[in-house]
Structures are given as structure tokens and as C-alpha cells.
Amino acid sequence: MTKNTKWGYLTNRAAVAIMSICVGLTGLQVQAQGTAIYAGKLFDSSSGKLLENRTVHIVDGRVESVQKGFAKRDREILVDLRDFTVLPGLMDMHSHLTYEFGPQAYMESYTWNPADFTLRGVDAARRTLLAGFTTVRNLGDQDNVTVSLRKAIDAGIVEGPRIYTAGKSIATTGGHADPTNGRRWDLMGNPGPVEGVINGPASAREAVRQRYKEGADLIKITATGGVLSVAKSGQNPQFMMDELEAIVATARDYGLTVAVHAHGKEGMIRAIRAGVDSIEHGTYMDDEVINLMRRNNTWFVPTLMAGEWVTEKSAIEGFLPDIVRPKAATIGPLMLGTFSRAYKRGVKIAFGTDTGVTRHGDNAREFVLMVQGGMAPADAIRSATWHAAQLLQVQDELGSISEGKMADIIAVAGNPLEDISELQRVQFVMKGGKIYKEPSQPAADIFVEPGEPG
Structure with a gap:
């Protein structure tokens, strides 16, 4: 010996x-x-x-x-x-495995096939796993690519984290996740619930049921404008209350949680009152929103890396489209301060990066930003383990x-x-x-x- x-x-x-x-x-x-x-x-x-x-x-x-x-x-x-x-x-509650943003990202919907996004997802999944993230929520893709990726990982065909995917995000016409934003008139068409675009409670219910049919694990909606979409507003509310209530009620019938992209205050208030499970980004969260989140036990997923990234890129001439650049310059710098206030006030926080905006495999940069924002290191780690498992409702299995x-x-x-x-x-x-x-x-x-x- x-x-x-x-x-x-x-x-x-x-x-x-x-x-x-x-x-x-x-x-x-x-x-x-x-x-x-x-x-x-x-x-x-x-x-x-x-x-x-x-x-x-x-x-x-x-x-x-x-x-x-x-x-x-x-x-x-x-x-x-x-x-x-x-x-x-570790568990990342906000990722986009099939995306990785760069100067050509806006052309990919015209030049890439579903197989191209799939292969990128395979590479991103492996990088994410090797960075220590064994579970992710994938909050939005196209063509059900991450449903297939989830199946391939579960079968041992490729290496990657355990995936809980929302499939295609649900938006309203012209909303943040409307896939035809910014296209010329003859290419816009009129996407509907199958494509993840709704108008009114009936189509909202149909869109949720379509995601269930396609194999999604949860629902993702874009309750306000966003930064990187080719649309003017980054914060306006984009769903009416009856639409939000229809989405949440239908999701509950099918055992699905609801994650909500939201920057603006009014969109957050409507979504929280409708009973959603988590607010992603939450840039313009104020005391009224914080109090409402605490009363409703709504989770907050801050995505500070995305805020840091869009702030940096907004300063580079020509990197972002002209309609996107002012949104990035305005919203990005506010996100760390919002996180600090929410943490001090006791809002429930789960770890999420919005990786896909940033590089896959760099997810742990979020911990550094959280600590810079005043969070204790132990709480930051718990947000990506103990608390993330609670948000996913898998605390008996993971965390x-x-x-x-x-x-x-x-x-x-x-x-x-x-x-x-x-x-x-x-x-x-x-x-x-x-x-x-x-x-x-x-x-x-x-x-x-x-x-x-x-």
C-alpha cells in the first residue's frame, strides 16, 4: 500500500x-x-x-x-x-441554451435552421454543465429545440444540465417575444397561439395548452417590453389582466408554473396579482411592487449579468440596433440597484443569469454581481441551490x-x-x-x- x-x-x-x-x-x-x-x-x-x-x-x-x-x-x-x-x-433559473448574443444575432432567424440552433444548444449545454450548473430553466426558444435537447440529455445522448424548458415564450402582438418584430411588412405575417402570440383570454388559454402539447415544463410570458427586442418600449405593459388570469389559471390546470419577463412596474403589478410564480429582471420594481411580491410569495430572478452586458454593449457604436441601444443604456444600469433593494426588503430571490445574452459557461459571474449588490455569499449560493429548487417545486429531489x-x-x-x-x-x-x-x-x-x- x-x-x-x-x-x-x-x-x-x-x-x-x-x-x-x-x-x-x-x-x-x-x-x-x-x-x-x-x-x-x-x-x-x-x-x-x-x-x-x-x-x-x-x-x-x-x-x-x-x-x-x-x-x-x-x-x-x-x-x-x-x-x-x-x-x-448549481441551478440557473433563467437561461437560453440555443442563443448566444452577438452582432449577427438579429440575422439568425433568417439564416439559421432549427438544426443550427440545436447544435449550438448541445455545445452550450455541455459548457453549462462543466461550469457546475447541473439544472437550468430554459425560458424561451423556437421550434421546441430545448424540448428535444432535454430528451437527448435525459437519454444520455449528449451531456448537459437537467433542463426544465418553457419552449416558446408567450407574447402579445408586437410584444417582446413576438418573433416577427422588426421584420418588413411582407414577412411579418400574423402569428398566433401556436407561434406563442396571443390576443385575448381564449388565445391565451390556447397558447398555454399548445406549450403543454409540445412538452414544455413551464410557461414563460413577456408581460412588458424588453431590451433586445426590435421594438420601441422596454417597459410598457403588454398583457391585459384577463389575458394574464387566463394564462395562470390554464397553467395551473396543467400543473405548470409561470415565469414572467418584466421590466416595467405596471406589467409586474398585473402579473403578480394574476398569481404568477416568478418575476424575471424586475428593473423598475419599487416599494409597491416589493410589498406585493412579498404578500404573494412571488419569486424574483434578477439576471444581473444581462444588465451588465447590455450596459457595456450600449456604449459600442453599431453593436446594437438603433431602436435597442437607448433601451439598453437606460435599463441595464438600474438592475443592480433594484436587486439590492429587493434583497434588503426580503423578497424571495432565485438565481438566474439570462445566459444566452451572455456567454454560456460564464453563469457564475452572477454570484460576483449579487455579492457586489450586497447579498451575503451564503445567500447567493442558496439562491442557486435551496431556493432555486423551491421555485422549480423540486425541493424533494434537488437543491x-x-x-x-x-x-x-x-x-x-x-x-x-x-x-x-x-x-x-x-x-x-x-x-x-x-x-x-x-x-x-x-x-x-x-x-x-x-x-x-x-
Whole structure:
């Protein structure tokens, strides 16, 4: 028996390395009876505290138990993360896996096929997973691409996070998610509920039912104008109360939650009163809106990275269309201040980035901005774990490293409660008990052969 001070006890190192190369980690896990993770520090997302010296036992993709001290069972594979901080897999509640904004983004609807967006989504999904985000809500796409991507990931065909998708966002004619905004007259047409554009309660109900038919997990609506759409207003209300009430009531019938893009105050007030689950962006949120959100237990998903990005790009001549640029310059700089006020007033906050506006894989930049806005690092991490699971209504399955939950686990080298930017340098990623990323060491340096003592 030899001793490697960083990774633990090793025997037959060469044999284990050869086995790892030949059959891979999956092969080793099949021969073993579960996995044990030694965590030097473990973030307890239920309390926001760091626990020391814990062993996480994983069987069939789920956490079987978490115990004090280091104690590997016979025939378990050991993942030795004693020098790391171990956390639940991170969850991004506002992403767009099939988009990644750039100067040519406005031409893609004319020049790209659904397959092009699909392939981008495959790449974005893998980058997102390797950045430590094991679950995302995808809030808007075209052609049901993320429904197919979700199925491919679940089947193990491609690598990516667990996806909860809204499919096509629902808008009103000319609204933020009307896909024909900015087109010339003969290309505008008259999109309807199938395309995600409604006018009146009847078509609102039809649009929700269409999303259900297509396999969406939730509903996304654009209750106000937006920044990047080719339309004049970034904040005007764009749904009437009867339309919003029809959407929420129909979504409830089908077991779907409702996420709401909203910048302007009046649009937020209408949506909250209609009973939606979350407000995304929330730029012009004031005390009246905050009080209403608290009374209705409405979640806030801030998307600070998007605000930072549009502010930067609005200063670049020609990067954004002329109709978009003033909206970006006005709305972007306000978002951090809104977040700070909402956090101090006790609004429920779940982590979301609007990635797709920004680069996929850079999602953890949001943590840095949240802390800059006054949020405690532990609360920022809880927003992407414990609270995100509550928003998704999957708290029995995800959001913490707890007995019976899915084994979605990440690790970083430092202490993110002292330096939140550590979450931008994730070293280890496990989703559903399968390892997708490990520290840059040979396999034999990290994994102890099944049956060897810890």
C-alpha cells in the first residue's frame, strides 16, 4: 500500500489507471457498490453553513447518506475531495441554451435552421454543465429545440444540465417575444397561439395548452417590453389582466408554473396579482411592487449579468440596433440597484443569469454581481441551490446534498464564502451520480480501487 498525501491511499496504481483508461469511470462504478465522496468542507444549503469533514455516500445516482468524518465502505469508489469545498449542483433559473448574443444575432432567424440552433444548444449545454450548473430553466426558444435537447440529455445522448424548458415564450402582438418584430411588412405575417402570440383570454388559454402539447415544463410570458427586442418600449405593459388570469389559471390546470419577463412596474403589478410564480429582471420594481411580491410569495430572478452586458454593449457604436441601444443604456444600469433593494426588503430571490445574452459557461459571474449588490455569499449560493429548487417545486429531489436526493454535486478548490469568485472555477462536477468533471489529476490519483480502505 502506498500513500498519496493529496488523494488518499492507493494500491495497484498502474492497474487502476489501466482499468480507468480501458473501461472508464462508468465501468468502475458498475463494479462498485456506490461512491463515497470525502468532503473537507461541505456547504449545507438548508442552513447556509459550511460543515467540515463529511462523507457523502451515493448509490444509484442518489445520496444515500451524509455522515461525519471520513469512512468509506467496502467496494465503494472513493472520490477524495478533502482539499475542496463541496456544494450541491448549481441551478440557473433563467437561461437560453440555443442563443448566444452577438452582432449577427438579429440575422439568425433568417439564416439559421432549427438544426443550427440545436447544435449550438448541445455545445452550450455541455459548457453549462462543466461550469457546475447541473439544472437550468430554459425560458424561451423556437421550434421546441430545448424540448428535444432535454430528451437527448435525459437519454444520455449528449451531456448537459437537467433542463426544465418553457419552449416558446408567450407574447402579445408586437410584444417582446413576438418573433416577427422588426421584420418588413411582407414577412411579418400574423402569428398566433401556436407561434406563442396571443390576443385575448381564449388565445391565451390556447397558447398555454399548445406549450403543454409540445412538452414544455413551464410557461414563460413577456408581460412588458424588453431590451433586445426590435421594438420601441422596454417597459410598457403588454398583457391585459384577463389575458394574464387566463394564462395562470390554464397553467395551473396543467400543473405548470409561470415565469414572467418584466421590466416595467405596471406589467409586474398585473402579473403578480394574476398569481404568477416568478418575476424575471424586475428593473423598475419599487416599494409597491416589493410589498406585493412579498404578500404573494412571488419569486424574483434578477439576471444581473444581462444588465451588465447590455450596459457595456450600449456604449459600442453599431453593436446594437438603433431602436435597442437607448433601451439598453437606460435599463441595464438600474438592475443592480433594484436587486439590492429587493434583497434588503426580503423578497424571495432565485438565481438566474439570462445566459444566452451572455456567454454560456460564464453563469457564475452572477454570484460576483449579487455579492457586489450586497447579498451575503451564503445567500447567493442558496439562491442557486435551496431556493432555486423551491421555485422549480423540486425541493424533494434537488437543491441540497441530502439523503434521498439526486447526487448533483460540485466542488471548488477554495472557500466561496470567503471568495465568491471561486464558483467561477469549478473543479468537480457530478450529476445524478455520474462524474463529468474532475480535478486535473490522472484517474488513478483521484479514485481508490473498490474494496480498498479510505
